[in-house]
Structure formats: structure tokens, C-alpha cells
Amino acid sequence: MTEPHPLPHLQVRGLNGWYGESHVLHGVDIDVHEGETVTLLGRNGAGKTSTLRAITGLLKKREGVIKLKGRDLIGLPTYQAARAGIAYVPEERGIFAGLSVAENLTLPPKVAEGGMSVAEIYRLFPNLEERRNSQGTKLSGGEQQMLAMARVLRNGARLLLLDEPTEGLAPVIVQRIGEVLRTLKASGMTILLVEQNFRFARKVADRFYVMEHGRVVDHLTAAEVPDRLASLQTQLGV
Amino acid sequence: MTTLFGLPIQAISGQLLIGLINGSFYALLSLGLAIIFGLLRVINFAHGTQYMLGAVTAWLLLTVLNIGFWPSLVLAPLIVAVAGLLIERLFLRYLYGLDHLYSLLLTFGLALMIEGLMRDGFGAAGKPYSPPALLTGVVNLGFMILPIYRGFVVVASLIACLSVWLLIEKTKLGAYLRAATENSGLVQAFGVNVPKLLTFTYMLGAGLAALAGVLAAPIYQVSPLMGSNLIIIVFAVVVVGGMGSIMGAIVTGYALGLLEGLTKVFYPQASSIVIFVVMAIVLLVRPAGLFGREA
Ligand SMILES: Nc1ncnc2c1ncn2[C@@H]1O[C@H](COP(=O)(O)OP(=O)(O)OP(=O)(O)O)[C@@H](O)[C@H]1O
Numbered sequence: 230m231t232e233p234h235p236l237p238h239l240q241v242r243g244l245n246g247w248y249g250e251s252h253v254l255h256g257v258d259i260d261v262h263e264g265e266t267v268t269l270l271g272r273n274g275a276g277k278t279s280t281l282r283a284i285t286g287l288l289k290k291r292e293g294v295i296k297l298k299g300r301d302l303i304g305l306p307t308y309q310a311a312r313a314g315i316a317y318v319p320e321e322r323g324i325f326a327g328l329s330v331a332e333n334l335t336l337p338p339k340v341a342e343g344g345m346s347v348a349e350i351y352r353l354f355p356n357l358e359e360r361r362n363s364q365g366t367k368l369s370g371g372e373q374q375m376l377a378m379a380r381v382l383r384n385g386a387r388l389l390l391l392d393e394p395t396e397g398l399a400p401v402i403v404q405r406i407g408e409v410l411r412t413l414k415a416s417g418m419t420i421l422l423v424e425q426n427f428r429f430a431r432k433v434a435d436r437f438y439v440m441e442h443g444r445v446v447d448h449l450t451a452a453e454v455p456d457r458l459a460s461l462q463t464q465l466g467v
Numbered sequence: 468m469t470t471l472f473g474l475p476i477q478a479i480s481g482q483l484l485i486g487l488i489n490g491s492f493y494a495l496l497s498l499g500l501a502i503i504f505g506l507l508r509v510i511n512f513a514h515g516t517q518y519m520l521g522a523v524t525a526w527l528l529l530t531v532l533n534i535g536f537w538p539s540l541v542l543a544p545l546i547v548a549v550a551g552l553l554i555e556r557l558f559l560r561y562l563y564g565l566d567h568l569y570s571l572l573l574t575f576g577l578a579l580m581i582e583g584l585m586r587d588g589f590g591a592a593g594k595p596y597s598p599p600a601l602l603t604g605v606v607n608l609g610f611m612i613l614p615i616y617r618g619f620v621v622v623a624s625l626i627a628c629l630s631v632w633l634l635i636e637k638t639k640l641g642a643y644l645r646a647a648t649e650n651s652g653l654v655q656a657f658g659v660n661v662p663k664l665l666t667f668t669y670m671l672g673a674g675l676a677a678l679a680g681v682l683a684a685p686i687y688q689v690s691p692l693m694g695s696n697l698i699i700i701v702f703a704v705v706v707v708g709g710m711g712s713i714m715g716a717i718v719t720g721y722a723l724g725l726l727e728g729l730t731k732v733f734y735p736q737a738s739s740i741v742i743f744v745v746m747a748i749v750l751l752v753r754p755a756g757l758f759g760r761e762a
């Protein structure tokens with residue numbers, strides 16, 4: 230695990246967010262340091278997805294502090310936040326039906342130097358190369374998840390926001406996604422992962438935040454997990 | 468005399484040519500409407516006005532600045548596209564989050580205002596606009612006499628439609644457009660300046676309408692009212708093809724133009740309503756349109 234750095238890669242302070250009149254985030258505080266993998270846990274409706282959407286700016290009605298390497302994102306439109314260096318893999322995967330697999334893969338423009346090449350990505354995800362001319366949504370659920378992850382590895386962003394990548398997938402695919410995450414982590418990528426599958430998250434995360442009703446209610450490091458397992462299980466309702 | 472179904476082949480091919488020319492305008496106009504609707508979710512009621520403005524601009528360029536057909540074929544669409552930019556930046560963009568009805572009312576209101584102003588300053592009577600010298604005259608194809616300019620209109624419209632189709636299906640910009648049509652938020656979250664893409668799309672649609680207007684000027688004369696008659700038919704074409712379907716708009720445009728021409732040969736009384744009859748049947752059988760994706 231990396232040592233906490235004085236300036237976090239991503240710093241979220243007092244983040245509030247609304248869908249119309251409905252107030253769903255009530256002062257969320259999160260730090261993710263350079264090269265770290267942090268997991269947001271919490272039951273359905275706790276506000277995990279909304280937190281990621283507020284960071285990207287897709288949740289427009291928001292207040293508080295969101296800093297990427299010290300740069301304030303809260304006033305920026307979504308496309309500029311992305312260009313500041315965010316790679317986002319949404320919960321619903323967001324594969325475009327009107328685009329082929331290859332077009333989906335190369336859609337996101339480069340936001341920084343140092344992303345993977347298409348050849349490297351195909352080495353990491355060989356099925357995608359085989360299916361590169363298929364319509365994006367003709368892939369299986371697992372392949373679509375791979376594509377959603379592969380898609381943002383080209384753009385050079387160093388902060389990866391991943392929303393429930395294992396949801397509804399077979400164990401061998403979950404394992405494959407775990408391998409990919411470890412590869413990314415080894416390459417120095419900073420990862421904020423939303424995950425309900427605690428057994429999966431445990432294998433990749435350095436630290437955990439637990440959310441409930443739009444707030445962070447608990448925080449623990451990977452080393453503290455064994456002692457806290459029982460209380461965590463009640464918090465998460467698993 | 469050669470006949471087909473008891474009718475002289477010249478009469479049939481003549482009506483088919485008229486149908487093909489009408490279809491060329493339907494295709495260009497419904498293509499613009501379809502890309503605007505696909506991405507902006509705006510039903511652009513000012514489309515007929517933009518078509519008329521293309522013709523009027525070409526006429527003004529000629530009479531005031533002595534700029535002829537060929538430069539106008541590029542200049543008039545550019546000028547109308549810039550007018551489109553102003554409409555999108557100043558008004559339309561504030562309505563994107565709202566019900567379609569608002570942008571429909573806005574563009575409808577703008578259309579009425581612009582047409583009213585034009586009628587005031589220009590008079591309702593049609594003004595002639597000659598085709599360029601290069602394209603005057605006719606060729607005898609044996610089975611029919613083809614005015615060269617009309618043949619040119621068909622070819623020009625095909626080239627324009629094909630170029631737009633290639634832009635949308637085969638380029639990176641087109642991939643952004645197609646993706647943003649499905650999920651514009653996510654495309655933004657990838658760092659694409661979607662607001663700029665929306666402005667560009669509206670300009671492209673308006674420019675295509677204006678291009679149709681310039682092409683139409685030598686055939687139909689230039690009048691402030693030329694767009695309002697046409698636009699209703701074009702909306703029917705878009706509904707038949709499927710709102711937001713690019714290929715659907717193009718193919719349906721030509722096909723319905725031809726169908727209208729054929730109806731004039733075989734049952735002239737129905738020719739002015741045949742497109743609307745097709746629209747009604749399509750709405751009953753396949754509400755998403757012939758090429759539309761079922762929701
Ligand atoms: N588009 C929306 N409009 C209104 N309310 C919403 C919307 N999306 C989510 N919410 C509400 O916001 C709250 C937080 O939802 P969110 O999707 O962030 O939860 P989550 O932790 O990601 O849940 P899950 O584990 O089920 O994905 C919930 O109460 C939810 O009902």
C-alpha cells in the first residue's frame with residue numbers, strides 16, 4: 230500500500246448532491262491517494278453511484294469540494310472534468326448500440342499522454358479483438374463490461390472511477406476483471422471502485438469507505454478488515 | 468409510341484423524373500431534420516424557413532452583389548448555417564432539458580416571424596432565378612427529354628446525402644454524433660465537448676436545408692412561402708422513415724418522391740395525399756418508422 234501523500238489524487242469534501250428536489254448526498258468526504266485503490270461499499274440506494282456521478286459532473290446539482298490533484302472540478306462542465314484526467318466506467322456500462330466494438334473502444338478522446346495503445350488493450354482483452362466489428366451491444370454482459378473498462382484505458386487519465394464492474398457476472402469473468410484491476414493498479418493507476426461484492430473488493434482494495442443514506446459512515450483499511458468483518462456484514466446487510 | 472400499362476412511356480418517365488426531383492428535396496430536408504432530431508431532440512419547425520432562406524440568400528447574393536449560382540451554392544448554406552448557430556446559441560440550448568414541445572414552439576415561432584418579415588420586405592410573389600449557363604438546355608435520352616439542370620439537382624442531392632451519411636457513419640466526428648444520440652451524458656464524461664457538437668449539428672441541418680433551397684431556386688422560383696408548403700410533406704417523410712434515422716430519411720425521401728410521381732401517372736387525384744396515406748399506415752403498423760429502432 231502506498232503512503233498517504235499530502236495532496237490526494239482525488240479529494241472530496243462536504244459533497245452534497247440533488248436529483249431535482251431530492252437531496253441524495255449529504256456531505257460526503259473521500260480521499261483517494263495516488264496509486265491507491267479505494268472501494269465505496271454500501272447497500273442499494275446508499276449514494277455510491279450518485280457520488281461518482283457528482284465527481285464527473287453528470288449529477289449537475291452539487292455543492293462542496295471536489296479536487297483532482299488540487300484542481301477544483303466543481304465549477305467545470307462534465308467534459309472538462311473528464312479532460313482534467315478522469316476515466317469513468319458507469320454502472321450501466323454504457324456501450325453504444327450504434328457503434329461497433331472497435332468504435333466503442335476508440336471513442337473516448339485522449340486527455341493525457343501515457344494511455345494504452347489499442348494493441349496493448351487487445352492483448353489484455355483478446356475477446357474484444359475477435360469481436361471488434363460486431364455491434365457493441367451484441368457482446369455478452371461480461372464482454373460488455375470488459376469493453377466498458379477497456380474503453381477508458383486509452384485516454385491517458387490516471388484516475389479510474391468504476392461502478393460495480395462485477396454486477397451480474399459469472400465467477401470466471403469476475404476473476405478476470407480482478408486480474409485486470411490488479412494489472413492497472415500495478416501500473417500506478419488510482420482507482421475509486423464502487424462495489425457491493427465485498428469478497429471481490431477485498432482482493433483489490435487498499436481502503437474502504439462505507440456509505441449509508443448519502444453519507445460516509447465508516448472507513449477502514451485492508452488490514453483492519455479481518456477484525457471488523459462481523460460489524461461490516463451487518464452494515465452492508467450481506 | 469411505346470407504352471407501359473397503356474400509358475405512353477414518356478408520360479411515365481416524365482412524372483418519375485418530377486418525383487425523383489421532389490424526392491431529392493425531400494431527402495435533403497428530411498436528412499437535416501433527422502440529424503437535428505436525433506441529437507438535439509428538437510423538432511425543427513424552422514426547417515422550411517431555412518430552406519427558403521437558402522433560396523432567398525442566393526437570390527440576394529445575385530441581385531445585390533452579383534454573386535452567381537456556383538459561389539452561392541456554398542455561400543448561402545454557410546450564411547444560413549451561421550444564422551442557425553445564432554438560433555442554437557441564443558435560444559435553443561436553453562430548452563434541451565425540457566419537453567420537446569418548447570423547442571417545437573420556439574422554432575415554429577421563429578419560422579412565422581422570419582417568414583412574415585420576408586413577406587414584408589420581399590413580397591409574396593415568386594422571383595425567377597436562372598440556372599447557371601453551364602446547366603441550361605436539355606438532353607434527349609431517347610425515352611425522355613431531360614432538362615440538364617434537373618438532372619444536376621438529382622446528382623447534387625445524392626452527393627450531399629451520401630457525404631453526410633459518410634460523415635456520420637465513417638468518421639470520428641460521426642462516431643461522437645452517433646454515440647451522443649444514444650447517451651450524450653456519457654460522451655461528455657469521456658471529455659467530448661457535447662455542447663459544441665450540438666451547435667455543429669444544428670448548423671449542419673440548417674445548412675443542408677439552405678442547400679436544398681439554393682438548388683430549388685431555379686426550378687420553383689424564390690418566394691418567402693416556398694418552405695411552408697414543403698415542410699409539412701417533409702415531416703411526413705421523416706415520420707415514415709423513422710425519427711432520427713439517417714439512412715431512413717434519405718431512402719424514404721427519394722422513395723416517397725417517386726411514389727408521388729407514380730401516383731400522378733396512375734391516379735392523379737390521390738397524388739397530393741399519397742405521402743400522408745403512407746404515413747398513416749406506417750404509424751399504425753410500425754410506429755417507430757420504417758427504419759427507426761423500436762423503443
Ligand atoms: N435519476 C434519479 N432521480 C431521482 N433519484 C435518484 C436517481 N438516481 C438515484 N436516485 C436516488 O438517489 C439515492 C442514491 O442512489 P444511488 O444510485 O447513488 O445509490 P447506489 O448506492 O449506487 O445504489 P446501488 O447499489 O443500487 O447502485 C437513492 O435513494 C435513489 O433512489
Ligand SMILES: [Mg+2]
Pocket residue numbers: 277278279320
Ligand atoms: Mg449504484
